[in-house]
Amino acid sequence: MNEFEILIVDDEEAMRESLSAWLVREGYRVTTASSGPNALDSLEKHLSQLVLVDMRMPGMDGLELLREIKTAYPEVMVVMITAYGSIESAIKAMKQGASDYLLKPFDPEQLIVLIEKLAAQRALKDENQRLRRCLSEQEDVWMEDLLGQSSAMRAVFQQIEDIAQSNTPVFITGETGTGKELVARAIHLRSKRLFSPFVAINCGAVTETLLESELFGHERGAFTGATQVRRGRIELADTGTLFLDEVGEISPRMQVTLLRVLEKKTFFRLGGSQEIHSDFRLICATHRDISALIESRAFRRDFYFRINVINIDIPPLRDRIEDIPLLALHFLEKFSREMGKNVEGLSPEAFELLTKYDWPGNVRELKNVMERAVVLCKEPTVKKSLLTFLRPERQLPGEGGLEKDLIRLSDVEASHIKHTLGACGGNVSKCAELLNIDRGTLSRKIKKYRIKK
Amino acid sequence: MAAANIQAVFDIATDVAAPWPAPRGAVFSHRSQYNAAEIIKSLAVNIHGPVKRVGITSRDITLPFLTYVFGEARIGGNAAVISTHRLQLPCNGIIPEKSLVYTRLSKIAIHETGHLMGLSHCKSSRCIMNFSVGLDKLDTLSPVLCNECKVRLNAITKR
Ligand SMILES: [Zn+2]
Numbered sequence: 192m193n194e195f196e197i198l199i200v201d202d203e204e205a206m207r208e209s210l211s212a213w214l215v216r217e218g219y220r221v222t223t224a225s226s227g228p229n230a231l232d233s234l235e236k237h238l239s240q241l242v243l244v245d246m247r248m249p250g251m252d253g254l255e256l257l258r259e260i261k262t263a264y265p266e267v268m269v270v271m272i273t274a275y276g277s278i279e280s281a282i283k284a285m286k287q288g289a290s291d292y293l294l295k296p297f298d299p300e301q302l303i304v305l306i307e308k309l310a311a312q313r314a315l316k317d318e319n320q321r322l323r324r325c326l327s328e329q330e331d332v333w334m335e336d337l338l339g340q341s342s343a344m345r346a347v348f349q350q351i352e353d354i355a356q357s358n359t360p361v362f363i364t365g366e367t368g369t370g371k372e373l374v375a376r377a378i379h380l381r382s383k384r385l386f387s388p389f390v391a392i393n394c395g396a397v398t399e400t401l402l403e404s405e406l407f408g409h410e411r412g413a414f415t416g417a418t419q420v421r422r423g424r425i426e427l428a429d430t431g432t433l434f435l436d437e438v439g440e441i442s443p444r445m446q447v448t449l450l451r452v453l454e455k456k457t458f459f460r461l462g463g464s465q466e467i468h469s470d471f472r473l474i475c476a477t478h479r480d481i482s483a484l485i486e487s488r489a490f491r492r493d494f495y496f497r498i499n500v501i502n503i504d505i506p507p508l509r510d511r512i513e514d515i516p517l518l519a520l521h522f523l524e525k526f527s528r529e530m531g532k533n534v535e536g537l538s539p540e541a542f543e544l545l546t547k548y549d550w551p552g553n554v555r556e557l558k559n560v561m562e563r564a565v566v567l568c569k570e571p572t573v574k575k576s577l578l579t580f581l582r583p584e585r586q587l588p589g590e591g592g593l594e595k596d597l598i599r600l601s602d603v604e605a606s607h608i609k610h611t612l613g614a615c616g617g618n619v620s621k622c623a624e625l626l627n628i629d630r631g632t633l634s635r636k637i638k639k640y641r642i643k644k
Numbered sequence: 645m646a647a648a649n650i651q652a653v654f655d656i657a658t659d660v661a662a663p664w665p666a667p668r669g670a671v672f673s674h675r676s677q678y679n680a681a682e683i684i685k686s687l688a689v690n691i692h693g694p695v696k697r698v699g700i701t702s703r704d705i706t707l708p709f710l711t712y713v714f715g716e717a718r719i720g721g722n723a724a725v726i727s728t729h730r731l732q733l734p735c736n737g738i739i740p741e742k743s744l745v746y747t748r749l750s751k752i753a754i755h756e757t758g759h760l761m762g763l764s765h766c767k768s769s770r771c772i773m774n775f776s777v778g779l780d781k782l783d784t785l786s787p788v789l790c791n792e793c794k795v796r797l798n799a800i801t802k803r
C-alpha cells in the first residue's frame with residue numbers, strides 16, 4: 192500500500208477535514224482540495240492515484256471534474272461521493288469512467304474495503320507495467336535485427352501491429368535469414384499472450400517421428416525409451432504462441448494430424464487416451480514456395496488454408512538496399528561494443544560493396560559479415576579490403592590478388608549441383624538421392640546458389 | 645475502567661473529569677447522531693500542557709460522511725471521543741453483558757488514545773491499533789499494543 196495517495200475534493204471544510212483524518216489513520220497519504228479547479232492544480236503539481244470527488248460542488252461540479260481528470264490523467268482513479276437520492280448521477284459518473292461511487296453516509300467498512308480494493312488494483316497495474324517495460328526492453332533486443340526504414344519493412348511493422356492483438360493464425364514467408372522468427376516473437380510480445388510462453392520448433396531440423404513426439408508429447412511407455420511422461424510443445428504453448436518454423440518440411444500425414452488439432456484445439460499425447468486442451472496462437476513460417484509444394488502434393492491445400500489466414504512476407508535484403516547501411520552500422524556498433532573495440536564506421540567503398548552484394552543469407556548473413564569485419568578490423572573504419580570475401584554478383588574490377596585465381600569450394604558445389612540437377616531433368620528428389628543429401632538441404636542449396644531448375 | 649486501561653497500556657497518569665456538556669451544533673438533526681469531529685473540537689479547548697482528554701458518551705456519534713463511528717481521535721490530537729451506544733446494541737437478539745460492553749469500551753479507549761499519542765493503524769492482527777471497523781473484529785483483539793507499535797510509541801514520546 193506504500194505510496195498510495197488520495198486526493199479529497201469537497202467544498203465543505205468539515206467533510207474534507209474529517210475524511211482526510213480518517214484516511215490518514217488508515218495509513219494513506221492524503222491531500223485535499225476545496226474545488227474542481229483547485230483539484231486540477233493539485234494534480235498538476237503532484238499526481239495522486241485516487242481522487243475522492245464530492246458530486247455537488249459550486250462552480251465546477253463533480254461530474255465535470257471527473258471528465259477533466261479522466262481526460263488529462265486517464266490512469267488516475269476517481270470515486271464519486273454523493274448524497275442518497277442522487278444515484279442517477281452516480282451511475283452517470285460510472286459511465287464516464289469513475290471507478291466507483293459512495294452514497295453518503297456510508298459504513299466505515301465500505302470505505303475501507305473500497306479503498307483497499309482500488310489500492311490493490313493499482314498495485315497490480317503497476318506491476319504489470321513494470322513487467323511490460325521489462326519485456327519491451329527484451330523486445331528491443333529482439334527487434335533490433337529487424338531494423339528497416341524501407342517502405343517494404345515499414346509495411347511489415349505495420350502489419351505486425353495490426354494483427355498482433357487477434358488470435359488469427361499467421362503465416363510468415365521470406366528467404367532464409369530475413370528474420371521470420373523475430374517477426375513471430377514481435378507478434379507474440381505485442382499480443383495479449385505476452386505473459387505466456389512463446390514456444391518455437393524448427394520442423395525441418397528433426398525427423399518426422401521426433402517431430403511428432405516433440406509436438407504432442409508422450410505418455411510413459413508410448414515407445415521404447417519413453418520412460419517418463421513428457422509434455423509436448425503444443426501443450427507447453429497453452430495460453431501462449433506456438434511457432435512452427437520451416438512448416439514446409441512437415442509431411443502430409445503429419446499435416447492431417449495437425450489440422451485436426453487446429454480445428455478442435457485438443458489432442459492426445461503419443462500413447463495417451465486422455466484428450467488434452469491447448470489454447471495457442473499459431474504462427475508458421477517457411478522459406479519455401481508453398482504453392483509449388485501444393486502443386487507437387489507435398490503440401491496439403493486444406494492445411495495451407497488453415498494456417499495461412501494472414502500472410503506476412505518479409506522482403507529479401509537485396510530488395511531493400513536502402514536498409515543495408517542502417518543495418519550494417521547497427522551491427523557494427525553492436526559488435527564493436529560487445530568486443531570492446533573502437534570501430535566507428537565503414538568507408539564509402541565498403542558501403543558500396545555491401546549494397547552491391549546480393550545477400551542470399553539476408554540479414555543474418557549481413558550480421559555475420561559485420562561480426563567478422565569487427566573482429567578483423569584494426570582501424571576505426573572498416574575498409575573495403577576487409578570485405579573482399581563477399582563476391583558481388585558482378586566481380587568488381589581490380590579486386591583481390593591471389594584470391595582471384597582460387598576456385599572456392601562453394602563454386603564447385605554450385606556447379607556440381609547444377610550439372611546433376613540438369614541430368615535429373617530438374618527433379619530435386621532424384622537429384623538429392625544421387626548426391627546422397629536430403630531433399631531439404633538440396634533445396635536450400637539450390638536457392639542459395641540460385642540454380643534454375 | 646477506561647482510565648485504568650489507558651494507564652496500564654500507555655503508562656500515563658489518568659484522571660476522571662466531571663461530566664462535559666455536549667457542544668451545541670454537534671448534533672445532526674436529521675440523523676439524531678452527534679458529530680464526533682465537533683465533539684473532539686470542543687473537548688480540545690483549554691487544554692494546557694501535555695494533557696489528553698478522552699470523552700465518553702452514550703449517544704450515537706458519527707462523521708458527516710459515515711453511518712457511525714465507535715470513537716474518533718486525530719493522530720497527535722489532544723482530545724478523543726468514544727460512544728458506548730453501538731457497543732451495547734443487541735447482536736443476533738442477544739443483549740451483550742455489561743462486562744463485554746466495558747471490555748469493548750476499554751479497547752476503544754486504548755485505540756483512540758493510541759491515535760492521540762501519535763499512532764496510526766497497524767497491520768499486525770494482534771494489535772489493538774489494527775482495529776478500524778466492526779464489533780466482531782474488536783472482540784477478537786487483545787487490549788494491547790504489538791511490539792512494533794510499542795517501539796513506534798517510544799520513538800514518538802522521546803521526541
Ligand atoms: Zn483508529
Ligand SMILES: [Zn+2]
Nearest residue numbers: 766771790793
Ligand atoms: Zn501495532
